[in-house]
Amino acid sequence: MSNLFDTVFSKSHFSVALLVLSVLLMGCQTSEEETNQSSDSEWITLFNGKDLDNWTPKFTGYDLGTNYNNTFRVEDGLLTVSYEEWDQFDGEFGHLFYNERAFSNYKIRAEYRFIGEQAPNGPGWAIRNNGLMLHSQDPNSMSKDQDFPTSIEVQLLGGNGEDPRSTANLCTPGTNVVMDGELFTPHCVNSNSKTYHGDQWVTVEVEVRGSDIVKHYVNGETVMDYTDPQYDKNDGRSKGLVDGDNLLIDNGYISIQAESHPTQFRKIEVLPLDE
Known part of the structure; x- marks a missing residue:
């Protein structure tokens, strides 16, 4: 029992x-x-799908706020980089800045695609080429003839239909980063992403932790990471931006590019992260 x-x-x-x-x-x-x-x-929508409110253009050779040849526009609810009104490209590199605030610790997510043909006389490297410029200098501090803002560029590239070509690469106008524990000074380096041909939509996401670490993702896959984004004191674009001996960049503005190839964005949004 x-x-x-x-x-x-x-x-x-x-x-x-x-x-x-x-x-x-x-x-x-x-x-x-x-x-x-x-x-x-908690994601903040930077592009509202209707207009370019809270965005400011800057083109090489033109004053801040000049939307040269109506390049940046909204078409069918898409933020579009258009070259319909251009006769030819002559080095007028453009950037469209989100002007409401700078960001430090955050994730940014964008959906983009390349369309149409490159503007006549556009540089060969700029075919199907755009970018997310992060930790950028205040556009008000750019000189009239400056080509690119001092920033960390998440380079967006499209395939040519045949050859491999990664996207979410890293380029460093006026900056450097640390990769594998060593200061990395070349201007650009490829990620390990897949190639995306044609006009398909691609989702790129970047996690930015101030001046600590930056991680790139494409369609949910990690494709690159690095640390210690910092000014390149040997680059003229960084002149006046360096604070004493501290070269690290822990915040900045966000912009997209106009480098001679038509591009569309249907989503650009930011998720602020805890400090």
Whole structure:
């Protein structure tokens, strides 16, 4: 009788334990779902799909605010870099800055595609080429004839239909980074992403942690990371931006490019992260 009682009692306690564990697991799952939903709701939409409010253009050779040849425009709800009104390209590199605020710790997510043909006389390297300029200098501090803002560029590239060509690469106008523990000074380096040919939409996401670490993702896959974004004191574009001996860049503005090839963005959004 005692053994039977002990068995029943043990089974009863086991059932109660299972019930308690199930409730706890359900609570954790609910909490995780709520956290994810909360995170999604905290994304800030930089492009509203209607107009270029809160965005300011800057083209080489022109004053801040001049939208040269109506290059940056909204067409069918898409932020479009258009060269329809250009006769030819002659070094008028353009950037469209989100002007509301600078960012430090955040994720940025953009959906882009390349369309049409490059503007006549556009440089060969700029075919199907755009970029997200992060940790950028204030556009008000750019000189009239400056080509690129001092920034960390997440270079966006499209394939030519045949050859491999990565995207979400790194370029460093006026800057350097640390890769594999060493200062990296070449201007550009390729990621390990796949090649995306044609006019397909591609999602690029970048996690920026101030002056600590930057990670690039393409369609959900990690393709590159590096640390210590910093000014290149040997580059003239950084003149006046360096604060004493501290070269690290821990915040800045965001812009997209106009480098001679038509491009469209259907989403650009930022998720601020904890400091």
